[in-house]
Amino acid sequence: MKRNCKLTTLALGLALAIFGAACVTQPTDNSISEAGRATPSPSSSPTVAAATDVSAIPVTLPVLDAFFASDESFTTELKTKLSLTDDQIAQLKSVAREETSKLRETETGDHSGTTAAARELSANRVKEIVGADKGSQLATFVSERWRAGGDDPDTKNMKTATESVASSPNAVPTDTRIVVNAPAYRMDVFEAGRLIKSYKVGIGYPEFPLPTGLRKARAIIFNPTWTPPDEPWVESPSSKVKVGEKVEAGSKLNPLGLLKIPIGSPSLIHGGKSPAKLGTFASHGCVGLTDALIQDFAKVLAQLAGQKLSDADIASYKKNRSETKQVTLSDPVPVELRYETIVAEDGKLHIYRDVYDRNTNTEENLSAVLEANSVRLEDLTEGERSQVIEAMEEMSRDAKGKLDQDAVASAKPTASPGASPVSSPKAVAQKSGRITRNFKGKKEIVIEIGALKGKGYPTMAVSGTGTKKAKT
Numbered sequence: 352m353k354r355n356c357k358l359t360t361l362a363l364g365l366a367l368a369i370f371g372a373a374c375v376t377q378p379t380d381n382s383i384s385e386a387g388r389a390t391p392s393p394s395s396s397p398t399v400a401a402a403t404d405v406s407a408i409p410v411t412l413p414v415l416d417a418f419f420a421s422d423e424s425f426t427t428e429l430k431t432k433l434s435l436t437d438d439q440i441a442q443l444k445s446v447a448r449e450e451t452s453k454l455r456e457t458e459t460g461d462h463s464g465t466t467a468a469a470r471e472l473s474a475n476r477v478k479e480i481v482g483a484d485k486g487s488q489l490a491t492f493v494s495e496r497w498r499a500g501g502d503d504p505d506t507k508n509m510k511t512a513t514e515s516v517a518s519s520p521n522a523v524p525t526d527t528r529i530v531v532n533a534p535a536y537r538m539d540v541f542e543a544g545r546l547i548k549s550y551k552v553g554i555g556y557p558e559f560p561l562p563t564g565l566r567k568a569r570a571i572i573f574n575p576t577w578t579p580p581d582e583p584w585v586e587s588p589s590s591k592v593k594v595g596e597k598v599e600a601g602s603k604l605n606p607l608g609l610l611k612i613p614i615g616s617p618s619l620i621h622g623g624k625s626p627a628k629l630g631t632f633a634s635h636g637c638v639g640l641t642d643a644l645i646q647d648f649a650k651v652l653a654q655l656a657g658q659k660l661s662d663a664d665i666a667s668y669k670k671n672r673s674e675t676k677q678v679t680l681s682d683p684v685p686v687e688l689r690y691e692t693i694v695a696e697d698g699k700l701h702i703y704r705d706v707y708d709r710n711t712n713t714e715e716n717l718s719a720v721l722e723a724n725s726v727r728l729e730d731l732t733e734g735e736r737s738q739v740i741e742a743m744e745e746m747s748r749d750a751k752g753k754l755d756q757d758a759v760a761s762a763k764p765t766a767s768p769g770a771s772p773v774s775s776p777k778a779v780a781q782k783s784g785r786i787t788r789n790f791k792g793k794k795e796i797v798i799e800i801g802a803l804k805g806k807g808y809p810t811m812a813v814s815g816t817g818t819k820k821a822k823t
């Protein structure tokens with residue numbers, strides 16, 4: 352069975368489940384609560400402005416389908432807050448379910464869709480049903496609920512969560528928190544502002560992207576069960592599970608692995624992935640690790656929350672894989688989900704592929720990253736500028752490796768030769784409905800920049816595999 356990711360966080364009372372993720376959090380009868388020390392309050396930890404704009408969060412028809420299927424209050428609020436009629440809501444449900452039914456995983460994963468195409472299709476179909484104004488309101492409404500992660504669904508708390516993440520790029524946290532940067536397939540652990548561990552992770556498919564914003568990890572759930580959600584993609588031709596039929600903890604058919612960590616709808620951090628899935632699309636909206644790495648991460652997370660989780664504890668949970676155990680974190684740990692495709696790291700500029708078609712490989716974001724490190728575009732040598740322009744164009748290719756030639760033609764310097772303005776090529780819309788597995792071609796281009804030496808975000812620290820050495 353393919354690894355699927357859908358979350359309904361019942362154990363933590365997080366009622367909002369969002370669009371086709373497949374990691375289902377079940378209530379647990381065996382809860383282990385332990386006293387812990389306080390985690391420092393989250394400090395301002397900025398990201399690129401484009402990534403923090405709620406309007407930039409892609410809303411697709413599978414998003415709407417999951418809201419209708421999993422959140423009973425969603426329909427009511429569409430009536431009361433957006434004044435949609437019963438007929439309009441019925442039509443929205445129909446088109447959302449129809450499109451979601453096309454999203455079935457394939458054995459080869461050779462069929463490519465894009466976030467841009469899914470977002471455009473959603474906007475057009477919704478506009479046909481409710482009109483342009485209501486369509487825009489609906490997109491904003493869904494984006495805000497998605498960003499909140501079901502943790503604090505009211506408007507006031509959603510605004511607070513949004514403002515907890517500031518707007519300047521590549522910021523290094525000064526507090527204790529987890530930082531996940533989706534385009535880099537990377538998860539970092541900071542303790543009191545010091546990077547202590549890094550992990551390569553699998554992320555959500557383009558049709559099931561990770562959101563951005565600040566979440567909280569409140570529990571570690573060992574040996575989770577999994578109930579396949581009522582979504583059309585669950586019962587694919589190769590699937591060995593059925594909608595609604597609970598898959599027991601420890602089963603080979605359970606995609607969650609040894610443990611899961613809810614971080615607010617629609618996402619979990621969980622195990623069960625093969626090493627080959629790290630650094631790739633690997634889920635329906637979750638952060639994936641191997642079972643070995645998720646065990647290592649769980650110990651670190653518990654430590655950050657001031658709680659004890661030893662190797663002996665984990666070993667005892669592994670002995671009885673049929674018994675679900677929950678370690679409740681009395682001091683939740685902030686988890687910041689970022690979307691940064693341009694990252695400065697100690698003398699190097701990392702340009703990542705724009706995996707979710709958010710048009711972030713732009714001159715504006717490049718300038719913001721450089722300026723955050725007291726470097727201007729003019730400070731780059733002619734060779735460095737040329738490399739950066741080429742890298743940004745290359746990393747704006749779509750899921751099939753195609754590049755919009757009209758957009759490439761516009762990606763030329765418009766100011767002085769030293770400024771090197773670059774515009775992101777438009778994503779090429781794909782009409783397929785199957786799940787995208789991986790991009791063809793490069794996922795990252797690294798360029799040496801002399802003016803950035805000793806500056807920027809920290810390089811990867813030691814992970815559970817011990818393959819990287821921390822650099823501070």
